[in-house]
Amino acid sequence: MIQRRMFMPNPFEILAGFLDRYSDDVEGRSLEEPSSELKLKLQQLARGSLSEAQRDEVILILKRNPQWVSILASEAKAMRAGREK
Numbered sequence: 001m002i003q004r005r006m007f008m009p010n011p012f013e014i015l016a017g018f019l020d021r022y023s024d025d026v027e028g029r030s031l032e033e034p035s036s037e038l039k040l041k042l043q044q045l046a047r048g049s050l051s052e053a054q055r056d057e058v059i060l061i062l063k064r065n066p067q068w069v070s071i072l073a074s075e076a077k078a079m080r081a082g083r084e085k
Contacts, residue, residue, distance in 0.1 A: 034061075034068050042068070046075035 034042070041058050044050045050058065062069055 034065070034071065038068075039071065042072045043075050046072060046079050 038058075038061065041050065041054065045055060045058050062072065
């Protein structure tokens, strides 16, 4: 009679493999506030007063920290509200 052993992977191996494959999608997002320098750059981006290189830098930062897009949106809304008065 042939005995068959079932191989059950270690749950930690499964988790480690999952995180290796999907770490960018499941990685936690920081809730920290942007620096005052970055807040100023977001204001300038909303006003359109950044150079192309500075815009690219801020956009890259926003891609890495999507929770800060709302700050940019607030700046753009505030600017628009100031023009409408």
